Amino acid sequence: MAKAVEAKNGSKVEMGEAYYCPECKRTHTKGKIYKDHFKYAQLEETGEEMNEDAYDDETELMEAFNELEEKENILEDEENIDKIEPQIDQGIDNDEEDDEISKNNCVNAVKKLPGVGEATLNKLIKAGFNSLESIAYTPPSIIKEESGLGDKTTEKLIKASMEQLGIGFKSADAIWEHRKNIARVTTGSQELDDVLGGGVETGSVIEFFGEFRTGKTQIMHQLCVNVQLPKEKGGLEARALYIDTEGTFRPERIIQMSEGLDLDYKNVLKNIVFGRAYNSDHQILLIKEATNIIKEKNIKLIVIDSLIGHFRSEYIGRGTLASRQQTINTHLHDLLRLCDIYPDLSVVVTNQVSAKPDVFYGNPLTATGGNIVAHGSTIRVYLRKGKGEQRIAKVVDAPHLPEAEAVFSITENGISD
Ligand code: ADP
Ligand code: MG
Numbered sequence: 001m002a003k004a005v006e007a008k009n010g011s012k013v014e015m016g017e018a019y020y021c022p023e024c025k026r027t028h029t030k031g032k033i034y035k036d037h038f039k040y041a042q043l044e045e046t047g048e049e050m051n052e053d054a055y056d057d058e059t060e061l062m063e064a065f066n067e068l069e070e071k072e073n074i075l076e077d078e079e080n081i082d083k084i085e086p087q088i089d090q091g092i093d094n095d096e097e098d099d100e101i102s103k104n105n106c107v108n109a110v111k112k113l114p115g116v117g118e119a120t121l122n123k124l125i126k127a128g129f130n131s132l133e134s135i136a137y138t139p140p141s142i143i144k145e146e147s148g149l150g151d152k153t154t155e156k157l158i159k160a161s162m163e164q165l166g167i168g169f170k171s172a173d174a175i176w177e178h179r180k181n182i183a184r185v186t187t188g189s190q191e192l193d194d195v196l197g198g199g200v201e202t203g204s205v206i207e208f209f210g211e212f213r214t215g216k217t218q219i220m221h222q223l224c225v226n227v228q229l230p231k232e233k234g235g236l237e238a239r240a241l242y243i244d245t246e247g248t249f250r251p252e253r254i255i256q257m258s259e260g261l262d263l264d265y266k267n268v269l270k271n272i273v274f275g276r277a278y279n280s281d282h283q284i285l286l287i288k289e290a291t292n293i294i295k296e297k298n299i300k301l302i303v304i305d306s307l308i309g310h311f312r313s314e315y316i317g318r319g320t321l322a323s324r325q326q327t328i329n330t331h332l333h334d335l336l337r338l339c340d341i342y343p344d345l346s347v348v349v350t351n352q353v354s355a356k357p358d359v360f361y362g363n364p365l366t367a368t369g370g371n372i373v374a375h376g377s378t379i380r381v382y383l384r385k386g387k388g389e390q391r392i393a394k395v396v397d398a399p400h401l402p403e404a405e406a407v408f409s410i411t412e413n414g415i416s417d
Contacts, residue, residue, distance in 0.1 A: 106131035113160045123147045128291045133341040136161035185227045186234030188415035189408035202346045209351035210383030215391045216350035220303045222415040225257045227301040238300035239271040260413025280310040307349040
């Protein structure tokens with residue numbers, strides 16, 4: 001048992017943090033290790049079928065959350081004492097009323113589609129299809145499955161939504177007009193921004209991949225802070241959604257980074273919507289749920305750190321490769337669709353490089369997840385270590401950017417040149 005706990009990179013696992021247990025081949029969350037591990041170990045010994053109900057996921061989840069919350073509260077109390085009032089107006093509209101209005105506008109547009117009565121509307125909204133875009137860009141099979149609507153209705157709704165949104169052939173200059181208006185979030189490093197064409201762009205899925213400690217998680221934290229900045233400072237005056245699959249989100253780092261930018265860290269923390277994904281199904285579900293809150297909460301950045309981790313630990317062995325790739329593929333398309341539905345949203349994901357090339361894909365510098373991830377994300381950035389706090393980022397695969405390298409550093413105040 002103790003062996004299993006230490007197995008993850010030989011380092012200690014913190015409370016609430018997830019780790020992969022090679023003994024029972026599951027991801028555990030520290031907090032209830034012994035209980036759930038023994039359940040699985042016992043089942044394995046007696047050769048009984050795995051009964052998912054026996055796995056007390058719910059309690060474990062609650063405990064981990066409570067712990068995290070406690071940690072955050074302690075931090076806030078400690079730092080609360082004589083904190084100077086915010087210097088910079090962050091420009092984020094915290095007005096709940098406005099959120100409500102923009103949500104209602106979307107729903108009203110759906111309501112006005114031909115053939116949408118009260119019952120259909122309810123089904124659509126329940127399944128998260130609360131805007132014309134969400135209907136127009138989702139494959140009919142998914143709409144049918146999730147809303148329970150029939151073939152004909154679904155087809156009609158998609159067609160009507162597409163017509164209203166003017167989706168069809170466009171001239172390239174219309175696309176150029178659109179691309180000229182793409183917004184970007186600064187990474188904190190001028191050099192890194194430059195090789196990305198001015199920062200992390202909206203309307204795309206951007207993947208940062210690299211080995212352990214190359215700064216993937218640090219960049220994710222920094223982007224969540226920077227997206228909140230006023231436009232002239234490289235932000236989008238919007239909130240971030242952080243999906244943490246590895247238990248490595250640290251509010252402490254957000255506080256340090258906020259202070260580096262003279263921001264009131266309490267506001268910055270409030271403007272990050274956080275979701276801990278405990279397994280791959282949960283991760284997929286969180287992204288589906290995100291669709292409902294993006295507009296309402298003015299979210300313009302979604303972070304998934306890391307994209308493939310859970311899939312890797314849950315689908316073990318060559319035999320599961322096909323179904324794993326299938327699930328990852330669907331998940332990635334959910335992400336790409338979010339970018340279609342919300343063109344001013346940027347989705348940024350991290351990916352590990354496989355340490356055991358023989359187990360996954362030939363080249364040790366290939367990100368895990370294989371070709372599916374490579375083709376699903378629009379911009380890919382490979383990270384590696386330089387001297388000391390320096391890191392090197394290389395844009396390896398972008399439809400419009402040259403392959404170029406940037407050197408940046410990770411400091412106490414975050415990402416910089
Ligand atoms: P990964 O690519 O595995 O996600 P991280 O983003 O967690 O890597 O980067 C870890 C690195 O970030 C550490 O090795 C350290 O160099 C740097 N780092 C983390 N916290 C701080 C800090 N408070 N001050 C300076 N550097 C830090
Ligand atoms: Mg990390």
